[in-house]
Amino acid sequence: MSSPQSSTPETCSACGGGSLEPLFETLQTPVLLCELWPDEASAVACPRGDIRLALCGTCGLIENHAFRPELVHYSDAYENSLEGSALFKEYQEALAQDVIERHGLRHKRVMEVGCGNGSFLLRLCEETGNTGLGFDPSYPSELPSTRLDGSVQFHRAYFGPGQEHPRVDIVVSRQVLEHIPEPRPFLSDVLKAGLAPGAHSAVVLEVPNTEATLRNLALWEVTYEHCTYFTRGSLARLLASCGFDVIHSEQTYADQFITLDARPSAASTGEIRAEIEDLESLKELARSFAANYADHLLYWTQRLQSWATEGQRVALWGSGTRGISFLNLADTDRSISTVIDVNPRKHGKHLPGTGQMIVGPDSLKPGEGEPDVVLVVNPIYREEITRDLRERGLSASVQTLEADTPTGTTQAR
Ligand SMILES: [Zn+2]
Incomplete structure (x- = not known):
């Protein structure tokens, strides 16, 4: 599945230097995370590409050397506005x-x-x-x-x-x-x-x-x-x-x-x-990130699996780039069925890769089916989202994906 290595030596696109230090690879990931689809089948079959990240030792640019610009076509199906927040x-x-x-x-x-x-x-x-x-x-x-x-x-x-x-x-x-x-x-x-x-x-x-x-x-x-x-x-x-x-x-x-x-x-x-x-x-930071990448991903994959085993309902709040990226990295089994976003332009559409449909927060109601855990992908929105959930009478535990994940928890009242 890995993309073929280039036959010419790779160079940094910022400084032209050739001292590149490989960091890590992610293969066959959706090309456009903010391009939403009308149905699940087309969302799952979205175009995919490889990420092969390397650091330039001369200028510090980190770059995906497997990037193929011809795969990327922005259109008005690309929905990247954060202004709902x-x-x-x-x-x-x-x-x-x-x-x-x-x-x-x-x-x-x-x-x-x-x-x-x-x-x-x-x-x-x-x-x-x-x-x-x-x-x-x-x-x-x-x-x-x-x-x-x-x-x-x-x-x-x-x-x-x-x-x-x-x-x-x-x-x-x-x-x-x-x-x-x-x-x-x-x-x-x-x-x-x-x-x-x-x-x-x-x-x-x-x-x-x-x-x-x-x-x-x-x-x-x-x-x-x-x-x-x-x-x-x-x-x-x-x-x-x-x-x-x-x-x-x-x-x-x-x-x-x-x-x-x-x-x-x-x-x-x-x-x-x-x-x-x-x-x-x-x-130093880039090397540490690369060294911890696999362990951190495994931590989240196992955490989602254990919630599923315990019958905990998990919702993800935020279908921006990070949210969709998280689902495609850590939740390829689709244990998260509810994906929430405040942007009405996204509601009813399906996200690329894992294919879930995005719903608005109004679809969250106390009672049967209410989430036990709400994962907030961007920690900056944690307070805003916690307040919103409590106003709706929902007591879900609100958690973020920060590096200190085991303590990144806001308990329900
Ligand atoms: Zn460079």
């Missing part, structure tokens, strides 16, 4: 405010590459006098292509060479770079080419924080559609080598994301600031 809405609102303040973003031109349903771009352009341009092949077909009285335009398309557009002051790209198999040309040709010349032009990038994934042993955050995995250090190094100066970097959303702002600079030395240099600690 109040916490995520709050985060996105605060991020928009920060970006507006950091860049004095008023009466400027903004482009978002990978704008999803457009809500973040709209927020940047509301009451600021900014004009916006959004690109995303998964921009929902039911939404208009022009919004905010014509000041924001959306294109249901990839952004890239050949796209005619006015140059802009700020290019925002959130949760996109990690999907791009060739990150160098994406940064140095595509995004940089979108910027108007000027001292204040900048890109604002947000990607998952791989340091947190490794530290928390979050196996489910390694997915086929993410072909590259960045830390602040490795992303800053890539940006510097592509001719950018990193002007701002932070870990956000309970350290789950990193945000870096960078400005094109002819004088970029390719060096990064000492305080975000993390190459040696990253190597």
